[in-house]
Amino acid sequence: MPLFLELVREVSARDPKLAAEALAGLRAYEQAPRRERPAPKPEIARVRGAALRDHGGEGPPAVLVPSLINPPRILDLDDQVSLTGAVARMGRHALLLDWGRADERSELSVAGHVEQLLLPLLRSISEPVALIGYCLGGTMAIAAANLCPVERLVSLAAPWNFARYPERSKAALKDMWRHSESAALSLGALPMEVLQAAFWSLDPERTVRKFAEFGRLDPASAEARRFVELEEWANDGEPLPYPAAKELVDGLFGEDLSGSARWAVGGITVSDRTLPRSLHLTAERDLIAPPQTAACGEATAIASGHVGMIVGSARQRLHAVLASFLQP
Structure with a gap:
């Protein structure tokens, strides 16, 4: 400390x-x-070190994509505040992406994580999914939605227009x-x-x-x-991983590749303007992903900070908005 x-x-x-x-x-x-800590949930698919873990529920699949920067368990912290648990109660089969060990993906940039891990895992599911991405995971989910069929897309406190960060x-x-x-x-x-x-x-x-x-x-x-x-x-x-850190700092923050429509992922330039049905949820007091950095499109602001929208009292508002949007 x-x-x-x-x-x-x-x-x-x-x-x-x-x-x-x-x-x-x-x-x-x-x-x-x-x-x-509880044992990890069962895997339903694996690509290299990354896995989709089954968090229960019945209905069309919803894949939750955490950031690369912290462990995925923020989306399933405990029974009372679990976002995966909430999604499973919304008439969805909740699947949480676990990125696995960094040394098993050490050569991957942020785009490489989308191309070589996220997309193959999504394609392993027999139908288009609802894709829910948190923080940098939301940025990556937007990129993935440009490259494979997605039923609908939700970003949670996810930056896209990096030029809009405070200097x-x-x-x-x-x-x-x-x-x-x-x-x-x-x-x-x-x-x-x-x-x-x-x-x-x-x-x-x-x-x-x-x-x-x-x-x-x-x-x-x-x-x-x-x-x-x-x-x-x-x-x-x-x-x-170093390539991911370099692309995040130099490419996304430094050049705003995503916000300026110059981010190449999977052989195409990805955009936030050609998405399936989508919703961007922002946190009003977020310093990590300020609301103004969100992708374009339908947006709802939650009165919370970056983490509080997931595990604080504001989660109830988030769950209500999410449940309405995810209705099959």
């Missing part, structure tokens, strides 16, 4: 009380019990890449810790404040347990 302690040090200069509360919250977090956010990412690209090239991947540091830099005071708030919770409460689960998720995950 060296970076977090540095953030606390910076905050302490202007708010020593908040800094002290955050350190108490950090101690409580470190001492909190960890839940044993401060783009500058911070560029600076992170300048300091880490050489090491990432040597390792063949960008470590999760570097990406987490980039996320924390978007709102450092909020990062400190959430630990202060955690320290006030009843450790046995569901809210406290979920906080621990979320932090474990946010700090976990496979590194991002």
Whole structure:
């Protein structure tokens, strides 16, 4: 937690009380019990290290595509907030994509993940699916919908028009890449810790404040347990393969390849203007994928942040909109 302690040090200069509360919250977090993670759901298809996992439900298939950057379990964090579980109750057969180990896809760019993993998995299903992509997974789902039959498409907090990011956010990412690209090239991947540091830099005071708030919770409460689960998720995950990291930073953020209709995937230039029936759900307080970066088309804003729309109280609004859109 060296970076977090540095953030606390910076905050302490202007708010020593908040800094002290955050350190108490950090101690409580470190001492909190960890839940044993459930076994992965059964596979229904596999391509190399990536798999579609069966999350139940009956009806037409819906494939949920997580980001490459964190583990897929954010979409099935626990029974109360599980998005896959909610989709399974919407008259859909819910299938969650598990990207698998980074070392089994180390040569793949973001586009390569679409071409060599996502598309073959979608084609393994005998009928067009409803495709639901979260964060970078939504960006990739839009690309995939240009290349294979999709019944309908939903993006959740997914950027497409990268030029619309605030200049401060783009500058911070560029600076992170300048300091880490050489090491990432040597390792063949960008470590999760570097990406987490980039996320924390978007709102450092909020990062400190959430630990202060955690320290006030009843450790046995569901809210406290979920906080621990979320932090474990946010700090976990496979590194991002170097070609994917480079395309994300230089190609998507740097050149806005997707938003400027210059992103080549699967031998074509993919577009957000030639999609099947689609809906883009944005989070009003999202700093990771601000609402203005969403693809063009029908959009609904959820009053939440990037993760809160999935696992916070705003999920109920998201589920209601999603259920209406996914009606077979």
